[in-house]
Amino acid sequence: MNAVSTAEALSADNFDGAVQTDVLIIGAGLAGLSTALALPTSLNITVLSKADLEVCSSHYAQGGIAASLDKEDSVADHIADTLIAGAGLCEADNTSSILSAGQQAVQWLCEQGVPFTQIQQDDNAQPFTELQTANLHLTKEGGHGCRRVAHADDATGRHIMEALTIKAQSAANITVLPYHEALSLLTSSDNQCQGAQVFDHISQQQLTFYSRAVVLASGGLGQLFKRASAPNVCVGDGVMMAWQAGCRLANLEFIQFHPTGLALDDSSFLISEALRGEGGRLTCPQTGSRFMLDIDERAELAPRDIVARAIAEQISTNGLGYVNLDVSHLPEQFLREHFPQIYQTLLKLGIDMTTDPIPVAPTAHYSCGGVVTSVNGMTDVAGLYAAGEVAYTGLHGANRLASNSLLECVVVGRNIAADLPRYLKALENLDTVAIYDNSNLSALGIWTPPTLKDTQPITLPPSTDHESNTHHNVNIDANIAGITAKLKVLMTAHMGITRSAGQLAQALLQIENWQQQLGCLKSDPLNITNSLDITNSLDMNSQSKTIPYDGLAHFQLARQLQLATLIIQSAYQRYESRGGHYRQDYPHLATTPRTSVIEPLSKLIDDDKTGNKEGGIDWMVQPIIGDTEVGSAHTVANV
Numbered sequence: 262m263n264a265v266s267t268a269e270a271l272s273a274d275n276f277d278g279a280v281q282t283d284v285l286i287i288g289a290g291l292a293g294l295s296t297a298l299a300l301p302t303s304l305n306i307t308v309l310s311k312a313d314l315e316v317c318s319s320h321y322a323q324g325g326i327a328a329s330l331d332k333e334d335s336v337a338d339h340i341a342d343t344l345i346a347g348a349g350l351c352e353a354d355n356t357s358s359i360l361s362a363g364q365q366a367v368q369w370l371c372e373q374g375v376p377f378t379q380i381q382q383d384d385n386a387q388p389f390t391e392l393q394t395a396n397l398h399l400t401k402e403g404g405h406g407c408r409r410v411a412h413a414d415d416a417t418g419r420h421i422m423e424a425l426t427i428k429a430q431s432a433a434n435i436t437v438l439p440y441h442e443a444l445s446l447l448t449s450s451d452n453q454c455q456g457a458q459v460f461d462h463i464s465q466q467q468l469t470f471y472s473r474a475v476v477l478a479s480g481g482l483g484q485l486f487k488r489a490s491a492p493n494v495c496v497g498d499g500v501m502m503a504w505q506a507g508c509r510l511a512n513l514e515f516i517q518f519h520p521t522g523l524a525l526d527d528s529s530f531l532i533s534e535a536l537r538g539e540g541g542r543l544t545c546p547q548t549g550s551r552f553m554l555d556i557d558e559r560a561e562l563a564p565r566d567i568v569a570r571a572i573a574e575q576i577s578t579n580g581l582g583y584v585n586l587d588v589s590h591l592p593e594q595f596l597r598e599h600f601p602q603i604y605q606t607l608l609k610l611g612i613d614m615t616t617d618p619i620p621v622a623p624t625a626h627y628s629c630g631g632v633v634t635s636v637n638g639m640t641d642v643a644g645l646y647a648a649g650e651v652a653y654t655g656l657h658g659a660n661r662l663a664s665n666s667l668l669e670c671v672v673v674g675r676n677i678a679a680d681l682p683r684y685l686k687a688l689e690n691l692d693t694v695a696i697y698d699n700s701n702l703s704a705l706g707i708w709t710p711p712t713l714k715d716t717q718p719i720t721l722p723p724s725t726d727h728e729s730n731t732h733h734n735v736n737i738d739a740n741i742a743g744i745t746a747k748l749k750v751l752m753t754a755h756m757g758i759t760r761s762a763g764q765l766a767q768a769l770l771q772i773e774n775w776q777q778q779l780g781c782l783k784s785d786p787l788n789i790t791n792s793l794d795i796t797n798s799l800d801m802n803s804q805s806k807t808i809p810y811d812g813l814a815h816f817q818l819a820r821q822l823q824l825a826t827l828i829i830q831s832a833y834q835r836y837e838s839r840g841g842h843y844r845q846d847y848p849h850l851a852t853t854p855r856t857s858v859i860e861p862l863s864k865l866i867d868d869d870k871t872g873n874k875e876g877g878i879d880w881m882v883q884p885i886i887g888d889t890e891v892g893s894a895h896t897v898a899n900v
Contacts, residue, residue: 287457501823519569
């Protein structure tokens with residue numbers, strides 16, 4: 262049964278809007294499907310996709326998956342390169358653990374039928390299902406000291422996702438539901454995650470999914486920016502759901518910009534870093550000269566934050582909106598064979614990359630921060646795991662090393678699959694003990710929340726009274742699309758590759774203005790507007806509700822505005838420049854690298870009520886500057 266017919270059957274069979282499953286996975290990208298396929302087949306697994314299955318960042322990944330596979334390479338070298346790129350903010354233990362599992366992760370993908378490019382493509386080539394990591398062709402990308410990136414031509418993500426989707430759809434224990442958007446997580450009184458409220462875009466009904474464990478694999482937040490490589494579903498809703506459910510967030514200010522997005526109209530197409538890995542040169546369109554040679558000894562293969570800032574500086578000088586990526590000096594046959602997707606895509610747009618320069622500019626690409634998790638994907642909420650771009654394991658630090666993200670998806674997904682059955686078994690034992698002993702044991706006793714070192718709390722302002730708008734009107738509904746578009750422009754201009762206190766403060770004030778226009782309610786703390794009737798209970802008699810699309814759009818935009826506020830607050834309170842976070846007014850590194858942390862919403866509210874200034878909702882700005890001497894911090898208006 263294909264995914265769409267499965268979704269229709271589910272909706273028909275569950276007319277009361279309640280669905281039971283053993284494991285609920287929110288997100289059908291690489292992290293979600295890796296987890297689903299690695300879990301025991303005895304478990305009933307439901308995988309939700311907000312849109313069509315192809316609409317995920319994993320599908321569009323071009324470059325490949327980084328792992329220490331070459332005999333001249335080592336895991337230690339891979340770790341060293343990652344730590345350098347992460348600029349002092351990588352969680353060392355998690356980084357070592359994830360990268361050490363690289364070879365096994367790539368071999369697992371081979372066994373799933375992923376058609377990685379081999380060293381030799383001839384009549385003696387092995388079938389894809391028999392591929393071994395020693396057979397794979399490796400390329401090189403920025404920040405890597407050697408060839409370390411396994412790939413499938415220049416469309417690695419598409420090939421991986423096609424192979425895993427076929428596997429998942431053919432598995433008897435896995436139900437894949439496209440066009441099912443998770444709205445909020447269900448948590449019990451003892452902070453145990455037990456499902457989610459979901460909007461079915463096919464039937465336009467709200468459904469309640471109950472499960473013993475939830476895996477959050479919802480992707481990133483790139484679509485908060487005007488130019489972004491991520492598909493339109495990536496708006497950070499998973500981050501917000503987890504935060505509202507009781508999870509900490511870390512390092513939201515570190516948004517990585519891919520240096521070479523195609524600068525043609527509003528294109529979101531990426532020009533893979535592998536082109537630079539094979540010798541591509543960045544040049545000034547006016548003079549034809551290379552500019553990276555004067556900026557970093559690694560030239561075009563410097564880490565992404567360095568290359569992106571250099572390109573942005575060139576663009577601000579030349580006024581053209583782009584620089585050129587030139588690969589015309591490379592052999593024509595080589596380019597066509599190794600980069601067929603890029604070659605054909607550009608050719609259709611009138612650019613022959615074998616002879617013509619490619620216009621490129623930085624584009625929002627990856628969120629290095631997210632929901633705080635352990636290397637096994639465990640969050641602060643019992644029964645809630647997270648993996649992929651939504652999660653913060655500490656692997657990427659202040660700047661993700663190219664192609665480490667796909668590896669993280671597979672390794673952490675498989676780690677979750679190894680730990681989750683243990684949790685379910687322990688949960689069953691708890692239930693049994695509770696029945697016979699009449700005790701009230703908590704699931705937290707069988708759960709190990711993640712730990713962080715060297716942290717700096719991000720303080721938040723008190724919520725602001727906004728005029729109540731419980732009923733939509735024509736003006737507000739018409740405004741939603743306009744504000745959404747303007748938010749992207751605002752984030753790109755003020756929370757882009759370079760930032761300053763003035764830019765960030767201005768952005769915060771504008772967001773407050775938009776929140777006022779939407780009528781965000783003070784009764785909804787910190788302006789987390791819930792314009793839909795979403796209950797956070799475990800009532801098995803919950804009925805489905807028909808929700809108008811204008812109400813859904815209002816809810817989505819209000820949540821995006823609050824997430825943008827959290828990101829900007831994090832950037833405002835990091836008084837230094839590090840990795841992907843560059844402050845024009847604080848261009849130097851702090852003496853002590855610290856991970857910025859936003860406490861769960863519930864804790865912030867409780868602290869605010871008790872007057873605890875350490876974690877409460879209060880605008881007491883403490884600069885993250887270590888031992889470096891700085892002036893007094895500026896405050897901005899409540900937002």
